[in-house]
Structure formats: structure tokens, C-alpha cells
Amino acid sequence: MKKNIFIYLLIIFSLILTSCSNKTNNQAMQKDAADKAFEESIDLKGINSGKKSEEEQGKKIIMNSVALANIAAKLDIKLAGVPTTRLGKMPERYKHIYQIGIAMNPNMEVVKTINPTILYSPDSLKDWLDEGLEKHKIPHKYVNLRSVDSLYSVTKELATEFKKLEKYNILKEEKEKFFIEYNKKISNKTKPKVLVLMGLPASYIVATKNSYVGNLIELAGAENIITSDKEFEQVNLEYILGKNPDYILRTAHAIPEVVNQMFEEEFKNNSAWQHFYAVKNNKVIDLNSKIFGMTASFDYTDALEDLEKIFYK
The missing domain is CATH 3.40.50.1980 (Nitrogenase molybdenum iron protein domain)
Structure with a gap:
């Protein structure tokens, strides 16, 4: 028992230390690209x-x-x-x-x-x-x-x-x-536990059920591991590790080419992610940011059908 607790604490320390180090490096690498894309002159x-x-x-x-x-x-x-x-x-x-x-x-x-x-x-x-x-x-x-x-x-x-x-x-x-048809298809299915990461240039945050992507997760019958009254929360690695989600879903708020690269660097270079069930079982999914964004749209039907395929097929 003590050995398990010691291993758990080592993992937590690794998560925090490695994440902080990699995040600093990643932010430095991505900032110029993000700034350039955001400040690009539009004629x-x-x-x-x-x-x-x-x-x-x-x-x-x-x-x-x-x-x-x-x-x-x-x-x-x-x-x-x-x-x-x-x-x-x-x-x-x-x-x-x-x-x-x-x-x-x-x-x-x-x-x-x-x-x-x-x-x-x-x-x-x-x-x-x-x-x-x-x-x-x-x-x-x-x-x-x-x-x-x-x-x-x-x-x-x-x-x-x-x-x-x-x-x-x-x-x-x-x-x-x-929804009559959709709810029939997902009824009596086992609810997966899900972590949703919303990528911003040079950083990322966690989407709660009060965000649009979080709402889609809930409508798809899954459980968002982050419970909060806010729309988004900062990443709490200790909490996430304790919940150990079945799936980690990633999407981009803006400039997806920059954000996707950031996610790849983070999950590749931060060995702490390898402790997660979702990573070990290849259940880290990059969502289509055109339909999994910050605001609701009538593409929600496509988004929910995508989630049904991810979670239940």
C-alpha cells in the first residue's frame, strides 16, 4: 500500500514538474507563430x-x-x-x-x-x-x-x-x-469518462460541461470528469490523474495548425501523459475544430454523430 502511494506521488511530481518545464518551452516555441497568425494583416x-x-x-x-x-x-x-x-x-x-x-x-x-x-x-x-x-x-x-x-x-x-x-x-x-433517433442509439450504453482539452496558441485549458464542447459531451451520454460552474478551468494535473479518463479529446479554439502542433509536442515530450489510461489505449482523439469550437452551431448533429462513433463503436 505504501509502495503504491509512493509511486502515485512520484507520478504527480513528474506531471507537475515535466508539464511546467515543457509548457514553458512549448509556449516559447509557439508564441511567435501564434502572434504572427493573430496579428496577420488582413487586406x-x-x-x-x-x-x-x-x-x-x-x-x-x-x-x-x-x-x-x-x-x-x-x-x-x-x-x-x-x-x-x-x-x-x-x-x-x-x-x-x-x-x-x-x-x-x-x-x-x-x-x-x-x-x-x-x-x-x-x-x-x-x-x-x-x-x-x-x-x-x-x-x-x-x-x-x-x-x-x-x-x-x-x-x-x-x-x-x-x-x-x-x-x-x-x-x-x-x-x-x-434527438429522438440519437437518444435511442446511445441509450443503455456505458458512459465513458472524458477529459476535453481546448487548445489556445501556446497553451490549453479544460472544457467543463458549461462550455459548448462540454455540452456536446453530455448530450452524447458521456461523463465530463471536470465539474465546475465555470466554462473553462486551468489544467489541474493531480485531479486529472486521479480521475484517469477513458478518453482525452483535444480541439482548437483558433489557429488549429499552431494548436495541433502544440498538442503533439506536449503529449510527445511530457512523459507524464504516458501514465494515463487514454494514452496507453490510444484513446486520445483530435476533434474537428470546425464543428467542435467555442460556440454552438447547427453542425452539432455532425459533432454528436462523431462522438457516438468515438465512444460506442
Whole structure:
């Protein structure tokens, strides 16, 4: 018994020491690439050449996320502006609409030029956007897109505002039909224990059930080993080792090519990860960051089907 405890403490020490060392090295290696990608100059003048803004019932609407643009497309809402993106999939119908730059750091001069009636944005971007939106007096509203249910709440709100309830009701019926079939497939299955890592350039955090990815894990019938009232938590290696999840799922918040490299370096160079059941059994899965992101989207059906295959087949 004492021997087991001693081994356990050695592993904990190894986890903490190795992780701190590797994280410092990895952050140094990745920071330049991340900064370069984030600060990359976007030639909006060139991108917006020949593009236009459209009005919906006399209102100029900017959707400051791909997820919100997809909601607008589902409801057949005309837009005046959309974000510039390389990660998400912008609906084809908005390819001719003015772009305002990346969602976390939109070009406020371009936003002002559009002169929107309202700019909608996920509330997860509030800390990045508040100062600029207030300074330039841009009318705006933040919405919650942290779960599938909140996705439909926002969709209903927009459908009501822009008289598109008929289209919303169709979407709602499709959702209900999907979950009836999906829940049948996963019923009576053994719930796996899951750790979800959300990668940021040069670092990573743990996604709880209050994040969108965490919500997907729960809907797929699995157990998130991290219980918290927060959306994300810092990595607590001692706690994670004690829970020893069946699966470790990894996804990227932004710049996936940088984040994926960071994860590879971390799991390769930090020998502490080799103590985890999920690593020993090849159950470390890199999720498609286009559908496993920070905000809910109608791709949730694809995401849940992916999780069903991972957990139960």
C-alpha cells in the first residue's frame, strides 16, 4: 500500500514538474507563430472590393461570428456584414457581403462604414469587443451560444425579431426528430469518462460541461470528469490523474495548425501523459475544430454523430 502511494506521488511530481518545464518551452516555441497568425494583416480593402451590404426589413445587421451567420442563413436573413474567417464555414449566400475582419478583433472603421443597425456577437467575445464597440458607439447585442439549447433560444429570438418563426419551427422540428433517433442509439450504453482539452496558441485549458464542447459531451451520454460552474478551468494535473479518463479529446479554439502542433509536442515530450489510461489505449482523439469550437452551431448533429462513433463503436 505504501509502495503504491509512493509511486502515485512520484507520478504527480513528474506531471507537475515535466508539464511546467515543457509548457514553458512549448509556449516559447509557439508564441511567435501564434502572434504572427493573430496579428496577420488582413487586406479588407482588397477582400471587400466588389462586395456590398444588404438590408433586412430596413435594418443593417452584422453577425460577428460564423455560427451567427449560419443562424441568419437558416432563417433567410439578409446581412450587412460578416467576419473574416479561415476556420469556420461561411454560408455561400454571404460570400458577397462586406467582411469586418476576425471576430475577436474586427476592424471598427469598416464596421462604422457599414453603419449597422445592430451587431450581434457571442458573449464569449465580450472582453475583446466591449472597448471598441463602446468607443465607436456601435449598437450591439451579445448572445449566449454555449449549448445546443441556447443555439435554439438565440435562433428563436432572431426569428421573432425578423418575422421568421415559420422557418424556426421547421428547425425545431428537425432538432426534436434528430434527438429522438440519437437518444435511442446511445441509450443503455456505458458512459465513458472524458477529459476535453481546448487548445489556445501556446497553451490549453479544460472544457467543463458549461462550455459548448462540454455540452456536446453530455448530450452524447458521456461523463465530463471536470465539474465546475465555470466554462473553462486551468489544467489541474493531480485531479486529472486521479480521475484517469477513458478518453482525452483535444480541439482548437483558433489557429488549429499552431494548436495541433502544440498538442503533439506536449503529449510527445511530457512523459507524464504516458501514465494515463487514454494514452496507453490510444484513446486520445483530435476533434474537428470546425464543428467542435467555442460556440454552438447547427453542425452539432455532425459533432454528436462523431462522438457516438468515438465512444460506442
